Amino acid sequence: LKSPPEPWGWPLLGHMLTLGKNPHVVLSQLSQRYGDVLQIRIGCTPVLVLSGLDTVRQALVRQGDDFKGRPDLYSFTLVTDGQSMTFNPD
Structure with a gap:
């Protein structure tokens, strides 16, 4: 399958720095x-x-x-200490 288009991202960080404090605005752009x-x-996780x-x-x-x-993003587990309902796999 052909991958969707992807803007340039930083090695290891991906697009985390690009998204900044207003990810909804950046994603819209x-x-x-x-x-x-x-x-x-x-x-390194594709989204x-x-x-x-x-x-x-x-x-x-x-x-x-x-x-x-x-x-299943490690960064969310790390930040929420595994207690987030938003990213709970169940």
Whole structure:
């Protein structure tokens, strides 16, 4: 499969520095440049970013089984001491 477009990111850090304090604004700008489906990296972990109502609806409603589950990102476990409901795999 062909990977979605991805902006340049820092080695090992990925796009964490690029996202800054307003990741929603940066992701919106990236989607205007790269389209409704793009990939970023949080550290070395690839993350698929979906923008636009039709694209999100396609992913969540029509292809929900392909997108279910939550990311297993070590950085979130480290920051939340494993207690975050947001990234709980259950």
